[in-house]
Amino acid sequence: MRMSDVVFKPMHPEGWRFVGIFAVITLILFWLWEPLGWLGVILTIWCYYFFRDPVRHTPVADGLVVSPADGLISLMERAVPPPELGMDPAPRMRISIFMSVFNVHVNRAPVSGLLTKMAYTPGKFFNASLDKASIHNERNALLIRTTTGHDIACVQIAGLVARRILPFVKEGEPLVVGERFGLIRFGSRLDVYLPEGVEPLVAPGQTMIAGETVLARLTGEQAALPARAT
Template sequence: MNMASTFIKPVHREGYKFISIFAAITLGLFLMSEVLGWIGVILTVWCYYFFRDPQRTTPTREGLIISPADGVVSMIEPAVPPAELGMGPEAMTRVSVFMNVFNCHVNRLPIEGIVEKIAYRPGKFFNASLDKASVDNERNGLAVRMADGRKLAVVQIAGLVARRIVCEVKEGQKLGTGERFGMIRFGSRLDIYLPDGVAPFVAVGQSTIAGETVLADLRSDEPARIGVTR
């Protein structure tokens, strides 16, 4: 990896329009004031950085569940998946990954499988780090049927400043672990509902990388891990 590739990343197609708008506004700001112009440059660079879509190296061993998002694990608790996904009334272990406005917002499938159902539900725009965001906020859920027949759910949740959830896959589509399936614009959260009996390998407060960080292992009987902040 050379120095340029460290800082220059591919851009998700959702970003081209916004980067162009930010750049055009920046040119106008330079006509008004050099100081305002340089503020526009900083914001344009941030916009490019927000929509970056870097390549990731995904562990591919069968049974691994990988983080669908960059961010921080904000909650791990039992919760019933969204009713619209039709996964039943029983609680599953929910791992929530909160993405701030500096994280990469491209979302990746946690495990290989068939997207059995996609369900969008409009809602409010509370801070995505709050527990009630899972219930009240705008969301888009995917129910994924794995090779062994079990199901996993991954839910995109809009946040305080997020105003569009993008889902780029269709029902019935088969995807591999770590493949891109969408993104959320400007701050949000991903909830992952693990199959029964599967304990998370991450702890609250831990940072994750989409397509790389192992959240859990279907083959493991290891108990849930506890993290220590040092």
């Protein structure tokens, strides 16, 4: 791998205008006082890295549930899915992935299937690592039905700093595991609700890589996991 590939990552188009705004502010800061200008340079570089969108290599195997987000697993517990999805109200295993302002914030489909329901709910902006964020914060909930009939709920949750959830897909569209489906600006969280009887293969505190880390298996074991770039 070339060093340039390590340092310079692809950036999602959504980030160009923000990098441009930071760059203009940086020029103004240089004009006012040079030390402030260098602070602006650092913030502009951070903005570029916030919107980075690196290629991921998604495992190819039936029945895999992969992480939809980069970050740390902050919570794992049984919980009722968001009511706006119209799912069975019985509690199911919820895996919560907290994204700091330094993580990649492009979200990827955890499974392949049909996006049968997508519902946006306005709300507050508590710290996304808190349990109450799942109920009270602004969120965008997706319900994906796999070809085997499993329902996977994936919920984008805005955090203390995040103020906008951007979906890239529409209700009724098919999704491919690892496909980009949305973005949350500046710190947030993703919740994944597993079907009843499906046990997670991860643990709290573990670092997730969107589109690559396997959260669970809906079907039987498979030793080798080939991958494809997404």
